[in-house]
Amino acid sequence: MKTGERLDEIEPAVSRERPLALVQGVPWMIVIALIALAAWLGWRAFFYQEEGDPVGSAMLAFEKQNSLTVFSSRFEVVAESEDTRGVLGMPVLRSRQAMIIPASVEYRLDLSQMGRERMEWEPEAQRLTVRLPQLQTTRPNLDEAQARVFQDGVFITRDASRDLSRNNSQQAERKATEFAKNPQVLALARTAAKEAVRQNLAIPLQVAGYERANVSVTFDGEETPAVPTQ
Structure with a gap:
């Protein structure tokens, strides 16, 4: 119990x-x-990230950027102007001014133009082909505070000096704009743009699961490079 x-x-x-x-x-x-x-x-x-939409993954890399600065060129331009002032109708006061002005121009991509129609995905090769719009250049930035000025003339009036400086500034901006369109400089800018786009798109694709993904970049008017045979 x-x-x-x-x-x-x-x-x-x-x-x-x-x-x-x-x-x-x-x-x-x-x-x-x-x-x-x-x-x-x-x-x-x-x-x-949802699989099956690599183009969408690539677009995410650009959606928060309106433009992408890919290259900056800094150079010097030379401008020279002459001025003649008359006394009693006689052109007796002649003066000349030469300026060496540092200038810079930026090359940018307008990413607002980057729609899906500019991208093509090849699943088997895991290859993304991207077609870029033409580069845009900014207005030349003239660093006139650092300019070197050379003047020649027996007597240079204040008005003449002002006109010479204004004419040289306008001339320097035109020359800087022309230099920015130099084929060699443009080639450097396009190479930099292609590399920047490759780097911006390759990583999101790899994160999305496409470990073998490669990005081919061209500009409008260029031919797409052939896929290397293995």
């Missing part, structure tokens, strides 16, 4: 301990579930 009594005493204790353990474990299960949910939402928001 004593043994039975002990069993009767133990059974209620066991039945009380089980629900107590469940009650204590519920908060921890909720915490673990919340952590797992937060981790999944973070992965979904920052790392997950």
Whole structure:
């Protein structure tokens, strides 16, 4: 009987301990579930990308940029002007001014023109072909504060000096604009643009799961390079 009594005493204790353990474990299960949910939402928001749309993945690299500066050229331009002032109708005051002016021009891509029609994806080769619009150049920036000025004349009036400087500035801007369109400088700018676009697009494609992805970049009017045979 004593043994039975002990069993009767133990059974209620066991039945009380089980629900107590469940009650204590519920908060921890909720915490673990919340952590797992937060981790999944973070992965979904920052790392997950829908497969099957590599062009869309590439477009994400450009959507927050209106333009992309790909190259900057700094050079010097020389401008020279002459001025003649008359005294009593006679052209007796002649003056000349030459200026060597530092100038800079930036080359930019207008990314607002980069629509899906400018991209083509080849699934088997994992190759993205991108066709870029022509580069745009900014207005030349003349650093006249650093210009070197040479003047020649027996007497240079204030008006003559002002006119000479204005004419030289206008002439320097025209020359800088012409220099920016030099074929050799444009070739350097286009090479820099292609490399910048490759780097901006290759990484998003690799993150999206296309580890062998390669990007081929051309400008309007250029032929797409042939795929190298292996």
